[in-house]
Amino acid sequence: MADFFGFNTAMPGRQGGRVALNLEEQQELDRQVQKYALETGEDFEIYDYGETYDNLADDLEETRDDLNDETFGDVQRDEGTDFDFARNTRQVAPALKKEEELYIQQNDIAAGGRRSSFASLWENDAAGQQDNFNKGLPEPSHAASSIWGSFSNTTAKVQDPVFGVGTFLSRNTGFGNNQPSLEEIEAQLSRTAGGQAHMQMPSQQERKMMSLEEVEAALLNINGGRPIYSEAMIAEQQAKQARLEQRRAERMAKQAEIAKHNGLMTQGDKDFINRIQISQLVTDDPYADDFYCQVYTALRNRHLQQMGVPSNSMGGDANGQNDNNRRRGGNGRTEQRIQQQVQKIVSDAKRNPKRTNVTVEGALGKIAVNSVLNPRQLLQVSKRGANEASGGNSPKTSSPGPVSTKSHTVLGWIENVYTYVLALEQKRRQQPPPPRMGEEELAREAIQRWNEEYGILARKMWDELRITVPIGIVHPHPFISILNYSKGKKVIPRVLRHLLPEQTLTLLTMLVANFESLNVCKAEVYADVQGNQEIELFMNTIVPPLLGFVSETPFRIVVGLLALFIERNNMIWVARSKPGLAFLTLFLSRAEILKQGQGNYPIPDEREVNQWNELYNRLFSQLQTQFSALFMPKATMTEDVHVWRFLAAMAVGASVDQQHVLVTEVREQVLENVIAAQATRSAPEKAAQRIANVNLFLHALGLDASQVSVPAM
Amino acid sequence: MDEHAPLESAGIEEPLDLVRLSLDERIYVKLRGDRELRGKLHAYDGHLNMVLGDVEETITVVDVNDETLEEVIRIVKRNCEMLFVRGDGVILVSPPSRA
Numbered sequence: 001m002a003d004f005f006g007f008n009t010a011m012p013g014r015q016g017g018r019v020a021l022n023l024e025e026q027q028e029l030d031r032q033v034q035k036y037a038l039e040t041g042e043d044f045e046i047y048d049y050g051e052t053y054d055n056l057a058d059d060l061e062e063t064r065d066d067l068n069d070e071t072f073g074d075v076q077r078d079e080g081t082d083f084d085f086a087r088n089t090r091q092v093a094p095a096l097k098k099e100e101e102l103y104i105q106q107n108d109i110a111a112g113g114r115r116s117s118f119a120s121l122w123e124n125d126a127a128g129q130q131d132n133f134n135k136g137l138p139e140p141s142h143a144a145s146s147i148w149g150s151f152s153n154t155t156a157k158v159q160d161p162v163f164g165v166g167t168f169l170s171r172n173t174g175f176g177n178n179q180p181s182l183e184e185i186e187a188q189l190s191r192t193a194g195g196q197a198h199m200q201m202p203s204q205q206e207r208k209m210m211s212l213e214e215v216e217a218a219l220l221n222i223n224g225g226r227p228i229y230s231e232a233m234i235a236e237q238q239a240k241q242a243r244l245e246q247r248r249a250e251r252m253a254k255q256a257e258i259a260k261h262n263g264l265m266t267q268g269d270k271d272f273i274n275r276i277q278i279s280q281l282v283t284d285d286p287y288a289d290d291f292y293c294q295v296y297t298a299l300r301n302r303h304l305q306q307m308g309v310p311s312n313s314m315g316g317d318a319n320g321q322n323d324n325n326r327r328r329g330g331n332g333r334t335e336q337r338i339q340q341q342v343q344k345i346v347s348d349a350k351r352n353p354k355r356t357n358v359t360v361e362g363a364l365g366k367i368a369v370n371s372v373l374n375p376r377q378l379l380q381v382s383k384r385g386a387n388e389a390s391g392g393n394s395p396k397t398s399s400p401g402p403v404s405t406k407s408h409t410v411l412g413w414i415e416n417v418y419t420y421v422l423a424l425e426q427k428r429r430q431q432p433p434p435p436r437m438g439e440e441e442l443a444r445e446a447i448q449r450w451n452e453e454y455g456i457l458a459r460k461m462w463d464e465l466r467i468t469v470p471i472g473i474v475h476p477h478p479f480i481s482i483l484n485y486s487k488g489k490k491v492i493p494r495v496l497r498h499l500l501p502e503q504t505l506t507l508l509t510m511l512v513a514n515f516e517s518l519n520v521c522k523a524e525v526y527a528d529v530q531g532n533q534e535i536e537l538f539m540n541t542i543v544p545p546l547l548g549f550v551s552e553t554p555f556r557i558v559v560g561l562l563a564l565f566i567e568r569n570n571m572i573w574v575a576r577s578k579p580g581l582a583f584l585t586l587f588l589s590r591a592e593i594l595k596q597g598q599g600n601y602p603i604p605d606e607r608e609v610n611q612w613n614e615l616y617n618r619l620f621s622q623l624q625t626q627f628s629a630l631f632m633p634k635a636t637m638t639e640d641v642h643v644w645r646f647l648a649a650m651a652v653g654a655s656v657d658q659q660h661v662l663v664t665e666v667r668e669q670v671l672e673n674v675i676a677a678q679a680t681r682s683a684p685e686k687a688a689q690r691i692a693n694v695n696l697f698l699h700a701l702g703l704d705a706s707q708v709s710v711p712a713m
Numbered sequence: 714m715d716e717h718a719p720l721e722s723a724g725i726e727e728p729l730d731l732v733r734l735s736l737d738e739r740i741y742v743k744l745r746g747d748r749e750l751r752g753k754l755h756a757y758d759g760h761l762n763m764v765l766g767d768v769e770e771t772i773t774v775v776d777v778n779d780e781t782l783e784e785v786i787r788i789v790k791r792n793c794e795m796l797f798v799r800g801d802g803v804i805l806v807s808p809p810s811r812a
Contacts, residue, residue, distance in 0.1 A: 407808075411734035412725070487737035 271341060278338070279345050287429055410481045413464055414488050420461035421491060424498045427454050458498050465495065467503075467510050476517040479510055484519045486534060489541045496545045504549050505557070511546075512561050512583065516569040521577040538579050543586075550586055555594040555604040555612075562587045562615050571622040575630060581646045584619075588649035616653050620661075623650075627665040644696040651700035659701055670694050674708050732757055732806055740765075742798065743805040747773040751809055752796065760800035768796045 265273075287294055358367045432450050435443030462468075466478035482488040496504060515521060520531075520538045550558065565574075565583065574580035591612055597603040604612075623630075630643045651662055663670075673694045677687035694705045725731055735754050742750040742763070752768030772789040 408725075408731070408734050411738070415733055415736070485738075490737070 271337075274338065274341050275345060278342055279348075288426060410478070410485065410488075413466060413478070414482055414485055414491065416464040417461060417482070417491055417495065418487075420457055420464060421494045421498070424454065424457050424461065425494070427457060461495065461498060462503060465507070467507050471510075471513060477510065477514045479507075480514045480517050483511070483538075483542070486537055489534075489537050492542050493545050496549075501549075504546075505553075508546055508549065508561065509564060511542075512565045513568045515565065515580060515583070516574050518579065520579050521574055535578050539582065543579065543582050547586055550590050553590070554601050555591065555608055558587055558591050558594065559608060559612050559615065562591070562612075562619075566615060566619055566622070571619060572626050575623055575626070575646075578642055581630065581642050585642070585646045585649045588616075588646075588653060592649070592652050620650070620654070620658055624661060625665070627662060628669060631666075631669055641693055641696075644693045647697040648700040651697060663701065666697070670698070670705075670708060674705055677705075729757075729759065732761070735806070735808060739809050741805075741807050741809045742803060744798070744802045745804060746802070747775075748802075749773075750796070750798065752793075755795075758800070761798075761803045761806065762800040763798040763803070763806075765796045765798060766794065768793045770796075 360367065427450070430450075432443060432446040435447075465482065469478050471477060476484070483492070496507075499507065511518075518538075520535050550561075553561075562584075565587065569580075575584060594601055594604060595609060595612070627647065630646070631640050632643075647662065647666060651659060654662060673690040677690040679687075691705045694708075698704055698708075725734075732754075736756075738754060739751065740754045742752075742765070744750065749771040750765060750768050751771075752765035755764040755766050757763045770791050770793065772791075774787045774789060776785045776787055777783070778785065
């Protein structure tokens, strides 16, 4: 308790004072003070003056100061600069100010609670003291409060000789309740009474002076010792600095808050957490569980390859990984570590088959292990199908009956087809690897088993398509009903991949035989947007794979298909539809190719050719007078390409007379296109398209659009 | 493959099987908050979360006049190319009513 905030509180010059009390007296006095304070419940420093004042001042002579000048000399005399505190202070004012700011800040941060005692100190102490000293001075600025605090403190010391020991002590106690008791201070005082106090005198003096200077500087500031504008600027700057300081402090605090938890987890802990999280996502069967990601990745890779970017597979072969690392720079290591983790987990998962629950030794219950793939089961619904199977009679599964074609029935078929298609695609991905040396037997077994399973699925899918349902039992035919849904059309390319060639032929036959009941053949579908979408879908999904199939069929089969087509359908009706024309074109052009001996088949014999010619003539006669009607009203030239293509296919196989008929019938359309192409206002690419369309047909006849003479209009 | 067990020809065993039949078809969805959707069902799950394409959303708003307390029914429509519907708002799913 030697000093208080750096100020030595040891009492100066105690034994030299006239009022030195002995120890007993002192203690007695203090006891009284304390007792009084306790009784009144008030701070005793308020009363300390009256209690402890030793009336020494009464002895001072207040009058008869006339001879003071004689005693002390001329007051106006120059005293030198030894006591010009103000100037000295001004020289060090900036440093003092800074020091004070620091001091205030420290206090602000360190002890909010202590500040209140400071304030009280100010009120109790300094206010009274200040009046004694500087009457008429304006109130000091708030910023200088601490100065005042220290000032009043030291003032008390200055006046010690006057007020006596008691006053000094009571001042000290005024610092707050957390200050040591009077006894303690007294003990301290008596200990230091030895002469130590004398030694401390010089430094004490210095401090005293400093604080006086501070006071003066502060007063000067307030009294306009400096220009006002600089005052404002300083205040502004201070405020700015304070703001910055505050912001910085806030930021630091925030960072500290975050950094508090730094290093809590070791790398091992982090890996452990990662493993737990990733193990939820690991699967043996990425195609079934993560289908969209797989497909998306495959598509994206294909796209990137087309763009010339090296592929970057999900699984990540060594090359791919390096590539990744290089590109992502800093993240590389983390990524690599995660990839290692994943590999570890995957291999773990492969070693230990999935368990749904764990029994810990010694535990009473089982711990259910739930994951994404094995969620907690909430409902136990027994499936009817399972019951039937256990009952032993399942007539429905073996032969799907050709019941009604009510919409939900057909939709159910389509869904079943999708189910089997997905299962088949899955099976294909799980195809057993080719036999390795020494394991032929094992591999053969696996392959055989796979083939069996695949065959069963393929047959189920075939049954669901209901292609083999005899024609005429229900109308439209179940297979056609399936094709009348857009999702039914969409599944066909995927179905065809799993069909045997004879099954595909059956499918094609059934389609051709029932062609006119397809919704895409109905004229009204051309009327609206949705209908046109359906046609587009048909052209994009069903025609291409079947075109691929037909382009490998022998002549005999083409003849058979066309015969069935003409037999079973109204040609005029069918030919007006885009898909119908497409199929007709397909058969005609294929037959022509085979007739000319191209393809891998021998040139058809005469009987077959005659059969074909007969068919052709039938078709031609049916369509005669209708050729120009094949063009759709208001069709744009890109939309009637298929018509020109069909006309070309017809023209190739036509006799001279038939060619003449053809030309006569579509003469108007040819002229129309040529004129439109020659018209100056049409765009060059459109004109070229028109000419190209017309030439499709004219070239088949051995003509060209340039030979067409446009009659003068 | 359990969840995709083939439906028997008559075979609707649980309500969601009916929703499955509507995949890739246009459906009508009634939602909480006086909203209705008409669009093509691309995907759904057990919560009836759905992905719809080419959607027309119809919101029915009832404006109450503060003074007269008169209720004015307003219908707001908007179209979305693709929409994710959170299942907790779904009241009803059905094929669109055939006009």
